Amino acid sequence: MKKIIQITIVLLFSSLTILGQTKETKKADTHFENLSYSLAAEEYEKLAESDATEHVLQRLGDSHYFNVEMKTALEAYTRLFQNFPTQEPEYIFRYAQSLRATGNFKESDKWMKKFHQVKKNDSRGIHFTNHEATLNELINGDPGYTVTNLRSINTVNSDFGVTDYGNTILFSSPREGSVFVKRNHTRNNKNFLDIYKVIKEKITTNEGDDSEERPMFTSDVNSKYHESSVTFSPDRKTMYFTRNNYNKGVYRNDKKGYNNLKIYKSVWVYNEWVNVEEVPFNSNEYSTGHPSVSKDGKKLYFASDMPGGIGETDIYVVDINDDGSFGTPQNLGSEVNTEGREMFPFISKDDVLYFSSDGHFGIGALDVFATKKDKGVYTKPVNLKAPVNSKLDDFAFSINPVTKTGYLSSNREGGVGDDDIYGVVELEKPEVIAKPPCMQTVTGIVKDKKFQKPLPGAKLVLKDANGNVVTETFADANATFTFTLPCNNNYTVMATKQYYQPDTASFASSEEEKIELDLDFALDIISDFNYNERDELVIKIKPIYFDYDKSNIRPDAAAELDIVVAIMKQYPSLEIRGSSHTDARGKASYNERLSERRAKSTVAYIISKGINSSRIVDKGYGETRLTNGCVDNDNHTNRVKCTKEEHQANRRTEFVITKM
Template sequence: MKNIYITLSFVLALTSLKAQNKDTKTADKLFERYEYVDATKEYLKLTDKGKADNYVFKQLGDCYYNVFNSIEAEKWYAQAVTKQQDAETYFRYAQMLKANTKYNDANEQMKKFASLAPNDKRTQNLNEDGTYLNKLLGKAKLFDLQSLEFNSKYSDFGAYLKDNVIYFASARNTARKSYQWNDQPFLDIYKTDYKDGKVNSLSVPADDLNTAYHEGPVTISSDGNTLYFSRESFFDKKFVKTQDKKLKLGKMNIFKATKENDKWTNIVPVSFNSKEYNTSSPSLSSDGKTLYFISDMPGTLGKTDVWKVAVNEDGTFGTPENLGENVNTEGNELSAFIADNNILYFASNGKKGLGGLDVFAFDTTKNNEAINLGKPVNSEKDDFGFTFNQSQNIAFLSSNRDGGKGDDDIYLALPVCNVDLIVTVHDKKTGLVLSNAKITIVDENKNVVSNLISNDMGIVNSQLECNKAYLLNVDRDGYISDVFSMDKAKGGELALNADLSPTEAIVTETEVILNDINFEFNKSNITQQGASELDKLVAVMNQYPEMVIFAKSHTDSRGDDKYNMNLSDRRAKSTVQYVISKGIEATRISGKGFGESEPKVDCGNDCTEEQFAQNRRSEFMIVKK
């Protein structure tokens, strides 16, 4: 039902389809009229009769795509793409695969889409960063979500909080006839109370706004006296007829109402509505001077875009403006909401996301690229209708993710306290900044939070949760890896310096010479001192990727020969295992203990303590360089 958020004559149909042949004529007409439930039944009859081909498979995929049944959509798209399809089919197939968490398969379909649409913004996004998914999954959590009791088994979405009243759109009115798109009742605007941080589980219809047509969602001026909302253009007698003149097709348009005696009255359409295109999902800026909305009007970059229009002092409107490529794509952008701090929240399926529609934030004062809000706001399904009330410090999200009561459900989103961590990596000896250092951030439960690379200024930025301690593993070629701790912080900005010591290993033609690697008496486990030295060996082996090492471990002559041989062999094996644990391939290093059989100083049992120490050593012989 989120599709009504965009348009009644939804643009995913792209253009009116002509029946491929007499067998598909009935189904195609239903598809043209956006009656996807009934169209699906007719196409399925053809598959049962053995009359289906790739065209029918594609149409079935599109039907299920339009009602967001990702399982069935994937099934039919998989059959459709056994023969060449248009670029958009591969894109929609990829979206459904992502919705079903089949990310590798989705990437393969996106590559096919990219080959057919190389100039598409969605292709450029893919080519710019093929690892975006791991970055999204590693983002710090910005909100905690809670389900709400007022959700029904029907579609509920577009919650908006104003003066302790939550307005939202819902298809729960079963007394109304069903909408042919998805076989649910038409939408009405409902409202419920929000008091003392609690959402009332009961809701009532906003009778002064509802009609026999689709309505919702809404936005209200700061003074509470002006309301804008979406409604079908039939109310304003704006529609077009199908080619056979048998069906009237309306649009979603924006209407304005004013408050009198606690009732919404004087309902009129805005001047930039049209029967030729949709205007919906209005959101008014806090100063009342700008109205943001969704439209597919001329000048739209994709299917539907985010637009804005000036609201003049006399109540008239300026010329609508497209928000441009930092917000809009060739895909769908919808459910625009402008917060009091001028951050625009909107949903998109054309940007780098987790699947379906994802929610993004765009700072309208800076005009930078929009930012994906990450999990749990976004999921593999459709996530949209995000609104943020700064004075109450709460947000609402609409989603059709699993676990909800109905098709679309509304969730309460509570901001999570975060720390903006700024790490600068330096050379410990020279103080110079180090670019291309790898920083792995691990939380208290040893979960990897993010993997980052320092920029040309030696800096990485990361947003982490408050009141949690973290460890930062910092590594760079030519330097000894080190671990830095970040104590619990209550929020704000935190700067941390990570100083790495350069490797001081000596590399000759025959061996890599390190400082003494000390073991505890009668033990073979690697000590902290030993690890620091072995990190130098790891750095050298990373510097020489073809190098193969043979590690030799020796003891002094004190003690039993057999005991010394076993002890040195255990130490050699521990040394090898440590190096492998740091990412060196097992085929590149081996080791063996030699006990007291190869003394560096042949002094028997008459050695001085210094000579004993010289014999008690590790050697790293270069087998291949």
């Protein structure tokens, strides 16, 4: 692919081999750094015959690679890796791509895996080693389009980049003899690109037919340098196109002496395109190009190697305001852009974004992909497969979603010239009645472990075999839950509920679609709580004891009451009852009053620590709830002789949960 955007792309790589320059390589290096790759390749070939240094082989491979001469690039890179096995990751990537472009897919995959190993975070290696589609599916799968070479408009040069324009199409070509072509493009010894138009009805598939293509514009637009990639506003009164950094007779270079590309804008006034000016987000220091305007005219998509991007060239979008001004360009992000080349964006009338990339998994060097925004996020790009994509470069794809017709540019084998224009027709997709996927219903219930009572509102978190959360749900009013899951997968589900310890179960779904797999969870209470001898849920603390016939808070009791305070602060919806008890000695009526004083004493202490009084009540039970057999009624007719320790066990206060 000999497209003009590559003029600036290759500058990114020049630093890899600059240290290898010598007096002997100066002539070849000068051609290379002036982007004259055909001339550079000739000189490096001569040098490689007598002294095949690492620098010479790198530059020889790059000269062919940047000129998309992949067979000769592969030969040079093969010699490079045979003689100098340790290379920068970018050379491993180019070697893998050269292998792929010449049909050596198996060997290419091996080298792409090596690239991924040495540059694990590079998305190109990730895409090429972890991909859903197989190469066989991309090459031999059911095609989505037919592709036909429009031979009557193709030349031995580079013809590409079609724009639909009424009953004509516009395209870029370096045709000889044009009054607007003033010099040759030294990168490949071909003329500079201009924009041409041709009536659609005159285009044929026969090489040599005269389709009467003509230059589209006057010299105001078609300059003596490159012009390509035209797009229009919906009313056809504003045009955007790509050109070298050349305007009003001034040719500008960046700080390194390179002439970059810019997007220019022109308006239609009195049947003429006038007022050519560059867009404000251009720069002398980087390139912008390949503009495409959205259906509503409010967004302009383009490619650029501006600083801050993800890869060599990225795709951006910028708002076109009602007054004709522009917003700030936004990078489309890592779902679209990779560390490689993303270029030639085309936004269709149904808002599908088509673009070419060598960083996403594909068949050849540049493949065409499609993506669309879903809820504000671009979907994973889809490879358009063969025959749209080939082993070499496929780019400048466009399609009319209504007529299902469009265009493609490619330097694939069997073409007329360097790059050819192809007609594209989208095929009707046959209606396929797909068999419903195998699904299995999984049901269960969540209960309290001790009493087996249902626990409505318990949370269920389902994870797959890799620990990724699949879904979350809550048990219904009956404490039951249901999952409907694909068959033949392993899952883990965890049940949780406040105040309870979580429980986990693992299971595998099967192909028996109608069988329901029951999962029952029995949740145990968390360690902050336990059950007393009457199966009441209480806060778990050490017993709070009182001295005989006393209701004051002892130091050991205060420490335990502080734990109660902490738990109530941790669970702000918790409500409790402070229940105090006495031993059986003394009158029952007195013991009841004593227990009430003790209950009030503990509750007052807790309230004094900041707990709202509405969350706690007191209750004195006297000697009615003994923990042991140390009974003694008022008449002493049933007295049981007990130790001091046994009597003290009955003088206690506990905190019963009344509301959770």
